[in-house]
Amino acid sequence: MQRASYLFLSLFIILNYLTCRSFASEGDDQPAFNHCVDECVQLSCPVELDFFLKLLKWSCSDNCKYTCMQSLTDKALQEGTPVYQYYGKWPFYRFLGIQEPASVIFSIGNGLVNLYYFQLIRKKAPSTSHLRGFLILYTLLGMNAWLWSTIFHTRDRKFTELMDYFSAGLLVLYSLFYAIIRVCRVRNSLAIKWLGTVFVCLYVAHVGKLTIVSFDYTYNMYANVIVGACQILVWSGWYIVQMLKKGNNKSMSYARLGIISGLGVSLAASLELFDFPPIWRTFDAHSLWHLSTIPLTALWYMFLMEDLWHEANHENTFTSYKLLP
Template sequence: MQYGITFVLISCCFLSYTFASRGNEQSIFLQCVDHCNQTQCPAQLPLPLTLLFWSCKENCQYNCMQTITDKALEHGEQVFQYFGKWPFYRWMGIQEPASVLFSIGNGWVHYHYYHILKKKIPSNYYLKNAMLVYALFGMNAWIWSTVFHARDTAITEKLDYFSAGLLILYSLYYALRRLFYIQHPPWWMTLVFVSCYGIHVGYLSLIRFDYGYNMLASVVVGLIQLSLWVGWSIQQYTVDDKRRSFAYMALISVVGVALAMSLELLDFPPLLRILDAHSLWHLSTIPLMAIWYQFVLKDTTHEMKYHKSTVTTTLPIPK
């Protein structure tokens, strides 16, 4: 939900992920793929690979990558990334099984709490629909994260990035509404957010898929949102005379997610060719997201109890 502590931190994560792909430039790799492609392709691939749209050449790349990595580990040599990814063992055609599993876990948290929010939040609470939309955007983001980590293609990559961007931007929208008690957002506020997202996706889709720009945009939005929640949380224990003892949950969640992202600074070859820093980041956000939803539930109860006139809306009368 919340992304980033500093631009430098995230930039370092991004740069390490982007430029550490020397493996696919090695002559031994290129020669292996070329030989495999000439001697084994075309070929009928196993059903799981066919269902996930693996080509014979891509299968050659995978097999060559694993063979070279085997030899590197055997001789204590450096393990390289290939096409921006570590040499993971695939399972049933899935490229990054651990990241897929943890993405599903994150998606389940949003799904689980969507139904809890729908049941427990009063219908006249001004943020109920906003909360439900947030949970839906969360499910959408992690569904496409699952798909992307299962099979990295140009399309699945864009869908993953665009869905994550939508969740980040909407998180800021929600933060502004909650922290400044905006019951009915003015048209221009909604227009600003919709336009920003439309321009963002349009630029990346029609002009240039710029990784640096995409990361910068996410960091800027994430930092604004992070600052808002951290400031509000600290205020509850310092100057606010109507303190919320549960505010620490918001602080843990937003700062925890930001810190979890720093795991990518520790980028390392995957343990057992399964677990890497990126997958551990996805694992750590599962409990942090659950803490966030628990905070939302407690916060709603508190607001309805002590600020009901401020946070309730008039429900339409059924005809």
């Protein structure tokens, strides 16, 4: 229960912080910035941009905003005045037209972890396990989410932003679906179909509200946090039950992987609370959060694979597959 309480607290604090942050972007409201951009557009546009900027759809106006943002940041650092965010982002150095190189690299790293376990599960998970297909789908949705995270951090456009949010939301919702069918041991195919239909409808309604009605950042964050909190409750309840069972501690010792991963994610998420101007204009709190989730995601899949083999051994007398010594 301490784990659940701690994670709930972290999620609540981060939610409120992000809600406030989403409406705060002082840099692009500064008269000096707007004057710089207007002057740059008038004197420099149109201009021939390099290949990578054109490839990633940078316009002359976008390039002026980037140039002014960097020049004002240079001045702020020289004078010791505050460094501002512009359009909700810190003034990162771009690389080959990529807006946030560090977040892109770390998003790719997370995607590769999902790809590795996708291949590992296909090769080593027992084909008779009812959870095998669901776990493979888990990794596919993980790869999709991190792919769009990579694209979004490469170039922040309305479409890439929506796909990043929707893909992440789908992964969070599916994580809850998987937790329910595993912890509640849902085996009946009809029950799984009905439960899946409910989750699909919830997701369609969520996406529909954000695309047809209006995109509400606060609502989107609350929805994801609530679903994530529900998943925490499901796994925490399962863990408590397993630890209370006499004589089961040894066979369920792998459960500690899930606890370590969950606590690690919660601690790593707290990086968002200590947001700071990017080190070397490259590494900010958000990019470091993406970096931290690489080993934590691997740990989570280790837990899920151990759990899959435990279930297979428990139900079908398979020989336990050990990822741990």
